[in-house]
Amino acid sequence: MTDRRQRLLNPIAGVAFAIGGSLFALGAAIAQVGSQNPRTAACVYFAGGLCFNTGGYATVLAALNPPGTTRWRWWAWEPQRVEWLSAAVLFAGTIVFGINLLDSFLQGLTAKQVNRLIWAPDMIGCTLFLISGHLALKQFRGKRLREVQSDLDWWIAALNQVGSYMFLVSGLAAFVDPETSSAVNEALSNWGTFGGALCFALGGVIQLFDSPTAASGSSGNVVPETA
Secondary structure, eight states, X not given: OHHHHHHHHHHHHHHHHHHHHHHHHHHHHHHHHOOSSTHHHHHHHHHHHHXXXXXXXXXXXHHHSOTTOOSXXXXXXXXXXXXXXXXXXXXXXXXXXXXXXXXXXOOSOXXXXXXXXXXXXXXXXXXXXXXXXXXXXXXXXXXXXXXXXXXXXXXXXXXXXHHHHHXXXXXXXXXXXXXXXXXXXXXXXXXXXXXXXXXXXXXXXXHTTOOOOTXXXXXXXXXXXXX
16 A cells, blocks of 8 residues: 555645646636636636645655655654755745735735735745755755766756745735735736746646655655765
8 A cells, every 4th residue: 555655645636736737827817818707717727736736745645655755644743854944844835825916805905904915925936936946956065067968857856956946036026015916027926827837737747757765865856864
């Protein structure tokens, strides 16, 4: 049973991030071109956020149950392990994004309320994604590009980190100016989300072709303990 679950974690995470990223890209496109129903983009984003939650938790499970594990664990506190820390921070980021997306359904908010309930959680989520990506890339520090370009884990981590930076740019551009009650740059916010989402979607697709090894105990978004 444990071995079967371990084999399922990578495809589950990959599919979840691929679908979630695709939905985020779709939501950004809808927001950019406009929609008769303002909640359409919010619904698409929220569905994508649920997929990100699933992928994030699957990543945590992969860190807790690497190949060779005989006792299955649904949760544990292991901040001393870099691979667990990277996965846990990523999962926390998806949870915060979920709060942001849920709050986006609220109506009649003032500019200050939008910034506090929607923009602030968005920025926290972006920061957590960046921290997770930094931890994921630490394992490759000191290696030349030609040494890592054939490593799927490197491609996934690099794509996710680029996507996280694009999400950060999107978040900064989405700040609502209290004087105008408008976003700093709505187009940049939408296109930043679109680009970042595509990076995560592509990373999810690549993860479908990646497989954890007993040596590294890693799975796509999870960082090996050799970092």
